[in-house]
Amino acid sequence: MxxxxxxxxxxxxxxxxxxxxxxxxxxxxxxxxxxxxFFMLTTTLTRPFALELIMPAEEDATADQEKPAIKASRVLVLIPYRSDTVLYYQGLPDTDLKVLHMANAVAAEDFFERFKSSVSDPVVFVKPTDDAPYEIVVTTIDQLNNQELNRYALDQLNEAEVHLIRRYEGTRRS
Amino acid sequence: MAIEKARPRIVKxxxxxxxxxxxxxVTFFMLSTSFRLEEPTEVVLPPATADVPMPETSVMTIYINRQGQIFFGIDGKFSKKALLNHIGQRYQLEFTSEQVENFALLSGFGVSVAELPKLLSDKERMRVYPMKGIPVDSLSNELSDWIVYSRVVNPAIRVAVKADKGTEYKYIRRVINTLLENKILRFNLLTEKLPSKNKQ
Structure with a gap:
């Protein structure tokens, strides 16, 4: 101009x-x-969100006798196993493990709905295997929160369950 | 007949x-921005539908990368300095004031206490130092000391576990067990927000 x-x-x-x-x-x-x-690119828009875990207080020796007995049928044990599979059993560890695919959201939700309606006051244990990826553990806990199954605990696999997993792996291979 | 005069065109x-x-x-972004901190290790957070935002102050963050290496970070310059002093006393190490200053600049670190002076003495190469993770063996669980003294420095501190989504669970369990040993029963697993599916 x-x-x-x-x-x-x-x-x-x-x-x-x-x-x-x-x-x-x-x-x-x-x-x-x-x-x-510059400011648009440096600004953090994705703030991390938190999944809060509250672990039960460790029982000391005195509490051992009065450990509350839970009826076996009320217990569901979820075993996060591979990137999208969670193994589970209900009750006592004497049946074969069943498979739950977490990636299939509808099926997973269906499963939890059925479990909730079949059992009153359910208790869930989450016992990841050693080499389970962290992601599936988080997905499982998240799912439990969403389903309002608030009585869950993160625990370690016991011997019977390790045995069950080995048997499950054996049937997969043959 | 009107003859249109040729006007010079000035486009304003x-x-x-x-x-x-x-x-x-510009003003909006300047005021709302909080600069992204340099992370001590690369971590891809797992997705989840949890929608509680993590507070950014008064937090200690335990990073676990894909290889299972553990890194530790605490926010606040003064907390960092105080924490390093405590750790120095615990391990009978003397840190120079320069090393303390350098420590305050780090957002997180992943070396054993014995290696700390070496990491902190070179300000320029601090960020490219090959960090191998904090030891959490049952023999020398240094992470436990870091957690304990962080709570001494700031009793109201919260714990955030920032683990990669591909990390094998056994590494996570070691950290969780360390937390439980120190009577920390409440902690946060950091996740990335998954777009929630509203079916209602």
Whole structure:
């Protein structure tokens, strides 16, 4: 615009701007957008969210006798196993392990619904295997929270369960 | 007949509204931004539907990467300095004031206490130092000391476990057991928010 040097153009410009003083705003705009881009890219939009775990207090020796007995049928044991499979059994560890695919959200929800309606006051144990990926453990706990199965505990596999897993692996292989 | 005079064309674009808007956005981002901290190790969080945001202050973070290496971080410059002093006393190590300053600059670290002076003495190479993780063996569980003294420094501190989604659970269990041994029964597993499916 500044290159228009004819007198007519000059007159027109004066008419338009009033004073004839013409501030070049481009550098300022450049700067503004540069800052805008910088802040847009550095700002953290994805804040981490937290899954709160409250572990039961460790029972000391005195509490051993009065350990509350839970009826076996009320107990569900979930064993996070591979990236999308959770093994489970209900009751005593004398049946074969069954498989629950967590990736199939509808089936998983269905399973928990059925479990909730079949048992009053259910108790869930989550016992991940040593090499289970962390993701499936989190998914399982998250699912329990969503299903409002609030009585769950993170625990370690006992001998009978290790045996069951070995048997499950054996049947898969053959 | 009116003859249209050839007028020189001057295109005047009014940029003011655009500039106003740009500055408004700049101001917004400037005020709302909190800079992303450099993480001591790379961690991909597991997705979950949990929607409780993690508070950002007064938190100690235990990082567990895919290989199962453990890193530890605590927020706040003063807490960090106080924590290092406690650890120095515990392990009978003297840290120079320069090393303490350098420690306050780190968002997290993953070396054994014996290796700390070496890490902290070089400010420039601190961030590229090959960290192998904090030992959590039953013989020398240094993570336990870090946790204990962090609570001494700030009794109201919360614990966040930031583990990679592919980490094998046995590594996580070691950390959880360490927490339980120290009577920390309440802690947070950090997750990434999954877009919730509202079926209702």
């Amino acid at each position: 500044k290159q228009t040097t004819s007198k007519k153009a000059e007159r027109w410009r004066k008419k338009l701007t009033g004073s004839g003083v013409d501030l070049d705003m481009n550098p300022m705009v450049d700067m503004a957008f540069l800052l805008l881009t | 674009l009014d940029m003011n509204p655009m500039v106003d808007m740009a500055f408004l956005l």
